[in-house]
Structures are given as structure tokens and as C-alpha cells.
Amino acid sequence: MRERAGSHLAPLLFLLSVLATAPAAAREAAVLYRDLCAVCHGPDRLGASGPPLLPQTLGRRSEADIVRIVREGLPATRMPAFGDLLEAEEIRDLVRYLRRPPDKPPRFGMAEIAASHRRFVAEEALPDRPRFAADPLDLFLVVEKGDHHASLLDGDRFVRLARFPTPRALHGGPKFTRDGRFVHFASRDGWLLRYDLWGLQPVVKVRAGIATRNIALTPDGRFLVVADTLPRAVVVLDAVDYRPVEVIPARGADGTVSRVAAVYQAPPRGSVIVALRDVAEAWELVPAADPARRRLRRIPLPEPLDDVLFDPAYRLLVGSSRSSRGAWVVALGDGRVVARLPIEGFPHLASGVTFVRDGRRLLITPNLTRPEVTVVDMEDWRVVARIPTLGPGFFARSHRSSPHVWVDVFAGPHRDAVHVIDKRTLGIVATLRPAPGRRSAHIEFDREGRHALVSIMEEDGAVVVYDDRTLVEVARIPARHPSGKYNVGNKIRFEEGTSH
Ligand code: HEC
Structure with missing residues (x-):
């Protein structure tokens, strides 16, 4: 019993x-x-x-x-x-x-953003000329993830001009002001830093979120728009003094709360396009100092598209879907579906590039889950080439004056390889291994399109400079886990061979 x-x-x-x-x-x-x-x-x-x-x-x-x-x-x-x-x-x-939510749900709004604000130097105290002799529009900014620094390279002689600390864990590309003088950095933890490239000093910083994806400047340069996943919001700041203007909760037309995937400057439209991860819409945003006067337009999409690229006129959005792994072309004006692209390898469109061949504009994109680079005709949206590669890729880069498109192999045993593709034949003309056995990725051209720079993404890595015509190495600059590098001139001119 x-x-x-x-x-x-x-x-x-x-x-x-x-x-x-x-x-x-x-x-x-x-x-x-x-x-x-x-x-x-x-x-x-x-x-x-x-x-x-x-x-x-x-x-x-x-x-x-x-x-x-x-x-x-x-x-x-x-x-x-x-x-x-x-x-x-x-x-x-x-x-x-x-892994459990805290007892008090995290709050991060206008007050918290404002309270994090810090100024390092008064605007009036900024120097009136660069502290170096190099051409200020032919600089490369190299993000070194290894110890959270950035290096400034002379884009003409390929030597380091300066190296300075950045916020921890930078995420998304830094954004340059239209004159190329200042750069805005964003970190995964929401910290933004406005840095003076002439005076080589931080100017202001602010925390615009707990978890941030990327930032975009408005085309008039007045506002900085921040894509946050925590809080689920788009944050608008004054681009000069970093005072918060508005926190716009990310909700679909039906009220569904969404993470913000990314924000993109759309210069011909005078706006910023917002990609949302959890709802089937994109936003077109024109901020204003008075939030009551800002414009926000919802563009319906066939499904959530969180990795996007635009045609040069910014009439079309080409976006890939996380769930279906395919891609859609949608008119930004009225949300009309223009095409569904038969690309199944989860194209990494934000890192794709476009170029003109025989009078037709082509889009070339790596795929995150397939060893293939896909080339699409942007007039009839047919796939014109599937170029087999040594593994899935992440970045494609080119330049208007280069005969090549460079793509990396980001995953798999050939992570040390970079393919060089001929824009005319759409064939691989060379496969480079700048450091055998070590990951090489992310390519960026210099302003004239004569040289391509590749990162050896390792703790004791390097930036390797190639002559784009002869494919011979011309310089190697040591760097600590260099990730992206950004040519000031190409970025502020919106050069077609690079992302923005
Ligand atoms: C001396 C400072 C310091 C202390 C103390 C510390 N951490 Fe960390 N922790 C860090 C830093 C810095 C990172 C980020 C490292 C990187 O990836 O650059 C980190 C990363 C992490 C991560 C990975 C987070 C992610 O999103 O990638 C976890 C989990 C973590 N810490 C847990 C803890 C726990 C639990 C404790 C206490 C038992 C702790 N840490 C104490 C500095 C610290």
C-alpha cells in the first residue's frame, strides 16, 4: 500500500x-x-x-x-x-x-536615444582641410572587424593613412556624406558614429536601437534612417547632430509587427526605401523635421522581401525572399509585379551589381545556397547565364570602366577563391587565391576601376590589391579581420558596380 x-x-x-x-x-x-x-x-x-x-x-x-x-x-x-x-x-x-525575456521588457524610444547622445568635438572646431595629402575623394575605408577599428587607405598609392577605433561589431556598410568628408558607421548593437575623415576624429555618437541592421542617408543628406530589429522600428535622426527626430514602429498595413530588414537611399526618388522582414510590403519614406509632415507610402509585395537591389532609375525593386528562396521584380510606383525570377539559390541581391552589355542592362548576383552566379537580363527578366562557381558566393563587384565582374566564394572548401568573370562572354577568366587556405571575400574597385581590392578575412588578414587588367597583385596591406572596404568616390557617385 x-x-x-x-x-x-x-x-x-x-x-x-x-x-x-x-x-x-x-x-x-x-x-x-x-x-x-x-x-x-x-x-x-x-x-x-x-x-x-x-x-x-x-x-x-x-x-x-x-x-x-x-x-x-x-x-x-x-x-x-x-x-x-x-x-x-x-x-x-x-x-x-x-534566453528568457527580462522581467521588464526592454524599452528603447526617443528618450533612451537622446540620453545616449555624446558629442566629441564642436562643429566649429573641425579643421577646414584634410590632415593628409592624399586625394580625399580617392580614399578607401577598410572595416577591420578583428579589433573594431577602421583604416583609411590612400586609393592612389595603396598605403594606410590612419587607423582608428570604431563602435564594436559594425554592421551594414558605412555611409559617406555627399561631399565625402564625413562617414556614418552603424554597429549591430545600434551605436552610430559620425566620423570626420579630414580631421581624423569622432564627432558625435548615439545609440539608435538595441539591435540594428543598417543605415541610409536621405538623398538631401539631412536625415539618417536606421533599420532596427529591436525595437521593431525605423528610427530617423538628424544626420548632422544625431538628435532623434522620430521612431516609427514597424507594422504592416494589417497591424503585424515586423523586424526592419534594411533601409536604402533612393536618390532619383528623393526617398529611402525600407525593406521589412515579416510583412509583405516595402515602405517609401521621406522624413521631415516635423514628424507630422513626413511621408510614408506602403508598397504591397507578393511576399516579404528582405534583400533587395534597384534598377539605376529606382523604378523597380528586385528582392529575394527568405522563405521561397526565389526573387521578384516589383514596380516601386504601384507595386505591380513585373516578374518572378527563376533563381532558386537565395540570390544575395543586395550585393549584386548591374552593367550594360550590347545595349542591354544585366544583373549579376551570387547565390547564398548554390555554387552559381546568376545573370539576368533586366529588360525581359530572362536568366541569360548560370555560371558555375566553386561554392556559394556573397559579394559581386564591378566598375563601369572594368571589363570584369569579381565574385567571391564565401562558403565551402574553396573559401579562399575569388572568380573574375568577363562581362562580354560571361565566362570565368581567372580564379585567384590571394591566400591559399584562408577566406578571401568582398571586393571593391578603386575610383577609376583600375584596381580591385580583396579582403583576406582572417584575424591576421590583409587587403590585397590587384591590377584589374593584368590580374597581378600590386600591394598587400596587413589588416585584422578586414571585412568590407569602401571607396569614397565610388560610393558618393553611386558607381554602378558597387552596393550603396
Ligand atoms: C569583460 C567583459 C565581459 C564579461 C565580464 C562578460 N562578457 Fe560576454 N562578451 C563580451 C564581449 C566583448 C562579447 C562580444 C565578443 C565578440 O564577438 O566580439 C561577448 C559576447 C558574449 C556572448 C555572445 C553574444 C552574441 O550575441 O554573439 C554571450 C552569450 C556572452 N558574452 C555571455 C556572457 C555571460 C553569460 C557572462 C557572465 C557570466 C559574460 N558574457 C561576461 C564581454 C564580456
């Missing part, structure tokens, strides 16, 4: 014990967090010198992955290893705690 009663009670007792210990474990974890993690990740988990630790920002990592990070730390970063300090169980509880 007693035994039967006991076996009856066992599940109940177990449940009771779980209920009793769960809050205690949570408290335990909260204390550990406060004592060991808060100093770098912020008391409210919104991030400080380290990234935010919230379910939304950790979402892409598995529990096992996070446990390993806490136990072993992250090499070559300031994230320490806690394996010797904490029991396996404590680490597991801590990680579960991090």
Missing part, C-alpha cells in the same frame, strides 16, 4: 519540487548575471562594452552554442571563459535565463 501511495505521489512531488526550484534557479542566475556579466553586458542586458544578451539578439544561436561561449569564452575578444568559475549546471541555468 505504502509503495503504491508513494509511486502515486512521486510525479506530484517532482512537479512541486520543480515549481519550488524554478524561481530559485532563476534568481540564482539573475544574481550570477549581475555579479559576473552585467559589467560588460549592461545591468538590463541591453549591452555595454559587450553585446546585448536578450532572446531576440541571441535567437540565432543554439543553447549549446551559448553554453560553449560562456564556458570557453570567445578567443581574440574581451569575452572571458567562465568554465573554471561556474559549475556546468550554473552555466546552463544562466544561459536559460538569458
